[in-house]
Amino acid sequence: MTIDRRNFLKLAGRTAGVAAVATTAGVAEARPNKKMPEEAVGLLYDGTLCIGCRACIPACKEANNMPPELTPLKVNGEQVEALWDAPLDISGKTLNIIKAYRDGTGEHKDQAKDGFAYTKQSCFHCVDPSCVSCCPVSAMTKDPINGIVSYSEDACIGCRYCVAACPFGVPRFTYDTPKPKISKCQLCKHRLADGKYSACAEVCPTGATVFGKVKDLKAEIERRKSLAPGTTTTFPRGRIGGGDTYTGQVGKYVERVYGEHEIGGTQVLHLSGVPFELLDKPELPDIAPASTSETIQHGIYYGLLAPATFLGILVAAARRNMRPEDEKPKAPPEGGTP
Ligand code: SF4
Ligand code: SF4
Ligand code: SF4
Structure with missing residues (x-):
C-alpha cells in the first residue's frame, strides 16, 4: 500500500475507529462530576x-x-x-x-x-x-x-x-x-x-x-x-x-x-x-463538560492504544513501500567505508 492522501485518510479513519471503540467500550469509564470541597x-x-x-x-x-x-x-x-x-x-x-x-x-x-x-x-x-x-x-x-x-x-x-x-x-x-x-x-x-x-x-x-x-x-x-x-x-x-x-x-x-x-x-x-x-x-x-471531555481524552489515550495503533499502521505501510534493494546492505564505496 502506498501512502497517498487517500490511504492516509483511510488509516486515520481506522485509528479514529480504534479510539472510538476504546472509548465507547468503556476502556475509560465516564467519571462522575467532582465533589464540592467540604470547606468551599x-x-x-x-x-x-x-x-x-x-x-x-x-x-x-x-x-x-x-x-x-x-x-x-x-x-x-x-x-x-x-x-x-x-x-x-x-x-x-x-x-x-x-x-x-x-x-x-x-x-x-x-x-x-x-x-x-x-x-x-x-x-x-x-x-x-x-x-x-x-x-x-x-x-x-x-x-x-x-x-x-x-x-x-x-x-x-x-x-x-x-x-x-x-x-x-x-x-x-x-x-x-x-x-x-x-x-x-x-x-x-x-x-x-x-x-x-x-x-x-x-x-x-x-x-x-x-x-x-x-x-x-x-x-x-x-x-x-x-x-x-x-x-x-x-x-x-x-x-x-x-x-x-x-x-x-x-x-x-x-x-x-x-x-x-x-x-x-x-x-x-x-x-x-x-x-x-x-x-x-x-x-x-x-453534568460537568470537564467530566465528558476528560473521559474522551482518556479513552483515546488509554494505554496509548490509539496512538500505538496509528504508529503501527504507519510503520507497516512504510515497510511495504520499501523497495527490496533498500533493505539490502549497501556495498562500501571503493577504498572507503559505507
Ligand atoms: S449593586 Fe449595590 S446592592 Fe447590588 S450587589 Fe452591588 S453593592 Fe450590593
Ligand atoms: S470583589 Fe471582584 S474579585 Fe473579589 S470576589 Fe468580588 S467579583 Fe471576585
Ligand atoms: S469555568 Fe468559567 S465560571 Fe467556572 S471556574 Fe472557570 S472561569 Fe470561572
Missing part, C-alpha cells in the same frame, strides 16, 4: 436584595488593582471622551459587573413583565471547572480546600483555551496590554490571609452579595425560601456569621437556585425574582 467558600448573590448601586464594581477594582474602563459616551449624538469608570461588561479591566433587565414600563422590581431586575456577572468558581480541565499548563487551578479557582500569570502560555471552555464566558484575555494575560475573579483570595474576604460582599449595603462557606450560603438560601415573600427579616451583610445584618423583605423567588446544579454545581449561587433566562444566564446541563 463562595458568594450568594440575591438579586431581590440588590438595589443596583454598583458599589461592588469599584470595590472589586480597588481590591484587585484594576484600571478604570473609560467607556466612550455619546452626548447629543456626539461622541465624547468618557470621564468616569463605566464598564458595560466584565473584561480585562473589570472582574465584576451588575447588569439590569428591563421590560415594558420597567416599573416593578423583580417582575418579568413591565419590571426590572439586577444580576451579577463574575466567575462562578465551578466545582468541576472547565477552565481548569482544559488548561494544558495548569495555569488555572482549583484549591482543594476552599475550592477557589485561581490563575497563574507566570504559568500561562496565552493559548486562551480557558476562554473558549468556560460556559459562562468569564475569562477575558487582555489583548490591549503589552504582556497579555487572562483576567477573572479569584474570589479576592489575596485578602483571606488578612482575615478579609471578597470586597464586593464587604461593600454591599444590603447583603445582596454575601460571602461565606458554601454550606452556610446554602442554609441561608433555604431559610430565605422557607419564609413567605414580603416577610421582614434580617439578612447577613458582608459575610455570613460576621455579625453585620441588613433588615429587609424576603423576595418572591423563582424556584431555581442558579449554580446549584449547573455543570456539576458552582460556589457562587444566585437567587432571583425573575427567570434566569431573562438575565442572560446560560441554560446548562448538570
Whole structure:
C-alpha cells in the first residue's frame, strides 16, 4: 500500500475507529462530576436584595488593582471622551459587573413583565471547572480546600483555551496590554490571609452579595425560601456569621437556585425574582463538560492504544513501500567505508 492522501485518510479513519471503540467500550469509564470541597467558600448573590448601586464594581477594582474602563459616551449624538469608570461588561479591566433587565414600563422590581431586575456577572468558581480541565499548563487551578479557582500569570502560555471552555464566558484575555494575560475573579483570595474576604460582599449595603462557606450560603438560601415573600427579616451583610445584618423583605423567588446544579454545581449561587433566562444566564446541563471531555481524552489515550495503533499502521505501510534493494546492505564505496 502506498501512502497517498487517500490511504492516509483511510488509516486515520481506522485509528479514529480504534479510539472510538476504546472509548465507547468503556476502556475509560465516564467519571462522575467532582465533589464540592467540604470547606468551599463562595458568594450568594440575591438579586431581590440588590438595589443596583454598583458599589461592588469599584470595590472589586480597588481590591484587585484594576484600571478604570473609560467607556466612550455619546452626548447629543456626539461622541465624547468618557470621564468616569463605566464598564458595560466584565473584561480585562473589570472582574465584576451588575447588569439590569428591563421590560415594558420597567416599573416593578423583580417582575418579568413591565419590571426590572439586577444580576451579577463574575466567575462562578465551578466545582468541576472547565477552565481548569482544559488548561494544558495548569495555569488555572482549583484549591482543594476552599475550592477557589485561581490563575497563574507566570504559568500561562496565552493559548486562551480557558476562554473558549468556560460556559459562562468569564475569562477575558487582555489583548490591549503589552504582556497579555487572562483576567477573572479569584474570589479576592489575596485578602483571606488578612482575615478579609471578597470586597464586593464587604461593600454591599444590603447583603445582596454575601460571602461565606458554601454550606452556610446554602442554609441561608433555604431559610430565605422557607419564609413567605414580603416577610421582614434580617439578612447577613458582608459575610455570613460576621455579625453585620441588613433588615429587609424576603423576595418572591423563582424556584431555581442558579449554580446549584449547573455543570456539576458552582460556589457562587444566585437567587432571583425573575427567570434566569431573562438575565442572560446560560441554560446548562448538570453534568460537568470537564467530566465528558476528560473521559474522551482518556479513552483515546488509554494505554496509548490509539496512538500505538496509528504508529503501527504507519510503520507497516512504510515497510511495504520499501523497495527490496533498500533493505539490502549497501556495498562500501571503493577504498572507503559505507
Ligand atoms: S453593592 Fe450590593 S446592592 Fe449595590 S449593586 Fe452591588 S450587589 Fe447590588
Ligand atoms: S465560571 Fe468559567 S472561569 Fe470561572 S471556574 Fe467556572 S469555568 Fe472557570
Ligand atoms: S470576589 Fe473579589 S474579585 Fe471576585 S467579583 Fe468580588 S470583589 Fe471582584
